[in-house]
Amino acid sequence: MAPSAQPLTTSxxxxxYANVKWEDxxxxxxxxxxxxxxxxxxxxxxxxxxxxxxxDFHISPCAAVLHYGQGLYEGLKAxxxxxxxxxxxxxxxxGLRLQAGADRLCMPYPSVDQFVSAIKxxxxxxxxxxxxxxxxxxxxxxxxxxxxxILGSFPVPEYTxxxxxxxxxxxxxxxxxxxxKIEDKVRRAFPSGTGGVKSITNYCPVWKTLAEAKAQGFxxxxxxxxxxxxxxxxxxxxxxxIVKGNVVSTPQISGTIxxxxxxxxxxxxxxxxxxKVEERVIPVEDLLDSEEVFCTGTxxxxxxxxxxxxxxxxxxxxxxxxxxxxxxFATLTDIQMGRVEDxxxxxxxxxxxHQG
Amino acid sequence: MAPSAQPLTTSxxxxxYANVKWEDxxxxxxxxxxxxxxxxxxxxxxxxxxxxxxxDFHISPCAAVLHYGQGLYEGLKAxxxxxxxxxxxxxxxxGLRLQAGADRLCMPYPSVDQFVSAIKxxxxxxxxxxxxxxxxxxxxxxxxxxxxxILGSFPVPEYTxxxxxxxxxxxxxxxxxxxxKIEDKVRRAFPSGTGGVKSITNYCPVWKTLAEAKAQGFxxxxxxxxxxxxxxxxxxxxxxxIVKGNVVSTPQISGTIxxxxxxxxxxxxxxxxxxKVEERVIPVEDLLDSEEVFCTGTxxxxxxxxxxxxxxxxxxxxxxxxxxxxxxFATLTDIQMGRVEDxxxxxxxxxxxHQG
Ligand SMILES: Cc1ncc(COP(=O)(O)O)c(C=O)c1O
Ligand SMILES: Cc1ncc(COP(=O)(O)O)c(C=O)c1O
Numbered sequence: 001m002a003p004s005a006q007p008l009t010t011s012x013x014x015x016x017y018a019n020v021k022w023e024d025x026x027x028x029x030x031x032x033x034x035x036x037x038x039x040x041x042x043x044x045x046x047x048x049x050x051x052x053x054x055x056d057f058h059i060s061p062c063a064a065v066l067h068y069g070q071g072l073y074e075g076l077k078a079x080x081x082x083x084x085x086x087x088x089x090x091x092x093x094x095g096l097r098l099q100a101g102a103d104r105l106c107m108p109y110p111s112v113d114q115f116v117s118a119i120k121x122x123x124x125x126x127x128x129x130x131x132x133x134x135x136x137x138x139x140x141x142x143x144x145x146x147x148x149x150i151l152g153s154f155p156v157p158e159y160t161x162x163x164x165x166x167x168x169x170x171x172x173x174x175x176x177x178x179x180x181k182i183e184d185k186v187r188r189a190f191p192s193g194t195g196g197v198k199s200i201t202n203y204c205p206v207w208k209t210l211a212e213a214k215a216q217g218f219x220x221x222x223x224x225x226x227x228x229x230x231x232x233x234x235x236x237x238x239x240x241x242i243v244k245g246n247v248v249s250t251p252q253i254s255g256t257i258x259x260x261x262x263x264x265x266x267x268x269x270x271x272x273x274x275x276k277v278e279e280r281v282i283p284v285e286d287l288l289d290s291e292e293v294f295c296t297g298t299x300x301x302x303x304x305x306x307x308x309x310x311x312x313x314x315x316x317x318x319x320x321x322x323x324x325x326x327x328x329f330a331t332l333t334d335i336q337m338g339r340v341e342d343x344x345x346x347x348x349x350x351x352x353x354h355q356g
Numbered sequence: 357m358a359p360s361a362q363p364l365t366t367s368x369x370x371x372x373y374a375n376v377k378w379e380d381x382x383x384x385x386x387x388x389x390x391x392x393x394x395x396x397x398x399x400x401x402x403x404x405x406x407x408x409x410x411x412d413f414h415i416s417p418c419a420a421v422l423h424y425g426q427g428l429y430e431g432l433k434a435x436x437x438x439x440x441x442x443x444x445x446x447x448x449x450x451g452l453r454l455q456a457g458a459d460r461l462c463m464p465y466p467s468v469d470q471f472v473s474a475i476k477x478x479x480x481x482x483x484x485x486x487x488x489x490x491x492x493x494x495x496x497x498x499x500x501x502x503x504x505x506i507l508g509s510f511p512v513p514e515y516t517x518x519x520x521x522x523x524x525x526x527x528x529x530x531x532x533x534x535x536x537k538i539e540d541k542v543r544r545a546f547p548s549g550t551g552g553v554k555s556i557t558n559y560c561p562v563w564k565t566l567a568e569a570k571a572q573g574f575x576x577x578x579x580x581x582x583x584x585x586x587x588x589x590x591x592x593x594x595x596x597x598i599v600k601g602n603v604v605s606t607p608q609i610s611g612t613i614x615x616x617x618x619x620x621x622x623x624x625x626x627x628x629x630x631x632k633v634e635e636r637v638i639p640v641e642d643l644l645d646s647e648e649v650f651c652t653g654t655x656x657x658x659x660x661x662x663x664x665x666x667x668x669x670x671x672x673x674x675x676x677x678x679x680x681x682x683x684x685f686a687t688l689t690d691i692q693m694g695r696v697e698d699x700x701x702x703x704x705x706x707x708x709x710h711q712g
Contacts, residue, residue: 026509027507027508027509028506028507028508028509029418029505029506029507035417054417055417056414056415056416056417057414057415057417058412058413058414058415059412059413059414059415060412061391061410061412061413061499061518061520062385062497062520064560065421065422065556066421066427066429066499066501066556067427067429067497067499067556067559068556068559068560068563069425069427069555069556069557069558069559069560069561070560070563071422071423071425071560073422073423104561104564105560105561105563105564106560106563106564106567139507141418141423141507143417143422143423145422146560149385150384150385151383151384151385151495151497151522151524152383152384152524152527152593152655153382153383153384154563154567162417164417164418166507168507168508171508185548186548187546187547187548187549190543190546190549190582191543191582192541192542192543192582193543193546193561194561199425199560199561200421200422200423200424200425200557201425201556201557201558201560201561202425202557203423203424203425204420204424204425204426204427204461204462204502204555204557205425205460205461205549205550205555205557207424207426207461207462207510208460208461208462211462211510226546226547226548226582237508299508
């Protein structure tokens with residue numbers, strides 16, 4: 001998707017909404033009004049931060065994140081419902097995942113309450129950037145990183161937790177399903193590495209691979225495990241599921257794939273539908289042999305996979321309205337958008353009282 | 357080593373030198389006067405940058421380096437000679453390594469000439485921070501990173517190349533040789549990953565392992581290869597060599613270890629001494645079976661390894677003045693410090709004409 005470094009403005013602004021052409025929204029950076037910032041010194045805990053205008057900030061040229069990659073990010077969404085409420089989806093899960101990542105990368109972290117409060121404050125402070133129902137969502141991007149100067153030796157003197165948000169449309173634009181390349185040389189993660197947390201160190205190292213696949217016409221890359229090169233792991237930024245008969249399978253959490261919040265939710269919804277769900281090792285052959293394949297993620301939601309290409313051989317799968325992916329997409333987004341009652345306790349409504 | 361976030365001041369400043377207690381220098385951040393900054397937009401080339409006062413700088417909250425780990429660093433040193441010259445060691449090699457890394461991480465890069473010119477400018481602009489001969493060196497830290505905002509989609513709109521410098525003393529303080537832990541679970545790098553370039557993504561992921569080893573009393577960690585877990589790779593930030601009779605061996609460059617500039621220089625000096633040097637796969641057993649072990653790096657220079665501990669079993673090696681490491685240390689530092697004639701063309705002298 002093309003990056004949107006500037007807001008896509010319309011000539012019909014109003015009080016409730018920012019000056020955005022909602023129809024043209026892709027998935028890229030759009031500058032909004034406010035962000036949340038909290039800092040923490042080495043040996044202390046995060047205290048309540050504050051909402052400040054969205055702007056470039058100051059960083060030491062010797063900041064830990066710039067030299068040693070000490071950083072994590074998170075991603076979740078706020079939704080505007082038809083009846084005018086604003087809801088967010090399972091923010092506690094992102095807060096917990098951030099904590100696991102911070103522990104892995106030797107950083108202090110905000111409590112889950114502080115995390116969720118920061119998310120709510122950022123959403124309210126950028127309320128007019130939440131797209132109208134059906135036109136998109138407000139993507140919220142928390143980051144936690146070593147901001148203090150460090151050269152060669154511990155400890156990092158200061159950490160920063162920062163949250164901003166951008167209105168987004170669809171992440172994958174392939175309407176009829178994704179065409180994946182199964183990458184048979186480059187791995188995303190390896191046992192004992194950081195693949196199981198949302199470390200910034202997991203992403204740029206596979207950009208080249210992703211860019212090459214896109215240049216070849218593929219929508220995304222499906223990575224295999226580094227230990228054997230035989231088993232399916234995940235896409236660049238989403239988890240994978242395969243369907244065969246009444247059994248739905250997805251790679252188990254073993255430290256090399258990200259434990260997606262959408263993945264966890266989809267497992268539960270799929271079981272509710274009466275399918276058997278297995279979290280297990282999935283050899284490429286099992287994937288090629290399945291009837292339907294889809295991926296899940298905050299950005300991808302639930303996206304049908306039309307084909308995978310492995311060593312130049314293309315295999316196609318069921319897509320369309322009758323697919324399980326379509327049914328799961330509808331059920332999940334009904335909950336996320338507040339169109340049905342949330343019997344799971346997954347959504348959190350934001351109201352004015354959360355401010356400040 | 358304890359971090360030095362503040363300059364260690366002395367009460368006897370003079371015109372030639374900054375206000376530093378040179379005797380107390382460790383290896384940590386010390387704030388100096390000036391830094392070099394150059395920026396480059398997507399699709400363009402780096403132009404000549406400029407020297408500005410060392411200070412925190414502005415960065416977008418959505419900068420690529422903060423979210424996806426798109427960053428590299430380099431490290432080299434400037435030396436003040438007994439006869440008052442200032443020299444740097446093989447800066448072209450660091451410039452070439454930065455280019456290889458930038459290519460791997462999808463970034464544009466400065467030419468080697470631009471790189472070397474930036475280094476010289478930074479050294480001259482911080483001249484009084486170069487320690488007196490024998491009291492330490494000026495460690496120069498170039499970084500290259502994605503500074504423009506990006507969310508989910510390419511390309512990164514802007515890149516920054518920044519160079520600063522800090523006076524440093526010794527990196528390892530263990531005078532009688534290092535005591536290494538051979539890490540048998542956590543790996544540093546894996547085939548197809550970024551271990552072969554100086555990507556920021558290689559460092560923080562192994563901080564926890566390094567910190568645990570240090571807490572157990574070890575000086576540093578020796579990592580094994582991820583593919584088999586059987587072969588020696590390198591330390592946290594230095595390369596390893598083993599000596600047996602007339603043969604000196606070091607792991608070959610295969611994408612998972614950093615091609616150290618010191619490593620390359622030491623290979624040449626060792627051959628000059630009449631040893632046979634092998635770049636090859638080195639099983640742990642070969643290491644345990646060797647007479648002498650040492651590590652090399654810009655920070656470590658040549659450091660003797662007194663012992664390695666593998667699965668709780670400790671093996672000791674030859675140390676002291678008669679060791680090959682001691683001889684190599686003396687020969688290399690004689691060249692670096694300008695105490696002998698440089699017949700290799702490795703050193704570059706900086707004079708006033710390089711300014712600006
Ligand atoms: C590597 C990776 N896998 C999977 C996911 C999906 O996780 P979630 O469903 O929590 O968005 C993401 C994105 O967040 C990711 O970066
Ligand atoms: C992982 C790693 N290995 C080896 C080295 C040694 O390289 P050089 O001799 O160029 O400093 C370094 C440090 O720079 C390093 O970070």
